[in-house]
Amino acid sequence: MIRKLLISATALPLLALVPAAAQTQPAAQPPMLLDATLLDVVAEGRTTRVPDxxxxxxxxxxxxxxxxxxxxxxxxxxxxxxxxxxxxxxxxxxxxxxxxxxxxxxxxxxxxxxxxxxxxxxxxxxxxxxxxxxxxxxxxxxxxxxxxxxxxxxxxLADPDPAMDEARTNAVKRARARAELYARAAGLRVERVLSISEQQQPPVGPMPVMMSARMEAKDATEVVPGEQDITAQLWVRFLLR
Known part of the structure; x- marks a missing residue:
């Protein structure tokens, strides 16, 4: 029997993972989907950088x-x-x-x-x-x-790609940890990842900073970079048994 545990606002139909021929020819069904549970997890990874x-x-x-x-x-x-x-x-x-x-x-x-x-x-x-x-x-x-x-x-950031990759790695780790939690709670184990998709998000930066340019040398304009959050959001589907 195939069970599905959904932890997401949107998920792919379960029937899309099962060939139509499997309804008339049970032997053709992929063995990994027998007596399995599908779990969809949405996870956000995050890292910080000082703007450059x-x-x-x-x-x-x-x-x-x-x-x-x-x-x-x-x-x-x-x-x-x-x-x-x-x-x-x-x-x-x-x-x-x-x-x-x-x-x-x-x-x-x-x-x-x-x-x-x-x-x-x-x-x-x-x-x-x-x-x-x-x-x-x-x-x-x-x-x-x-x-x-x-x-x-x-x-x-002049080159945001390394920071984005770090955020993506963090998102995968968070998704896996959450899947393990749900699996333990349900008396199951995480067998494998079936799919990963990345949500296209608007860029986090550059972030606007209010400023005022002044002419007096004694009161020069100061720009403070602070830190910037870099985030990546992933949808990950796991197979539980």
């Missing part, structure tokens, strides 16, 4: 009476910001233009059509800092050079 990569979105917003003047002023300011990043040691590959924008500014009056009063230009770049300890100093330098729009930083 900071990402910010920084830019310049300028306004002028004409579109051309707004773009010219913006281009000059952004050139100074980019130069400051490079002087701080940020590699070219870690600086990427994210958005460039130009929009008219309007004055509104009751019962009158809007009137264009000027133009606003914006240019933003995404910047990665591979030395988080220096990111606060770099942010302050950006403000001094004219960056007036900064979002971030977000903190993460």
């Amino acid at each position: 990569l900071a990402t910010i979105n920084a830019g310049v917003v300028t306004q002028s009476a004409t579109a051309a003047a707004a773009m010219t002023a913006n281009s000059a300011a952004m050139a100074r910001v980019t130069a400051a990043l490079k002087r701080a040691g940020v590699a070219d590959r870690d600086i990427q233009t994210s958005t460039i924008g130009l929009s008219p500014q309007y004055r509104y009056a009751e019962n009158q059509p809007p009137v264009i009063t000027g133009y606003q230009a914006s240019n933003r770049v995404t910047v990665r800092f591979r030395d988080i300890a220096r990111s606060g100093t770099i942010l302050d330098a950006l403000v001094r050079e004219g960056a007036n729009s900064i979002d971030g930083p977000t903190l993460g």
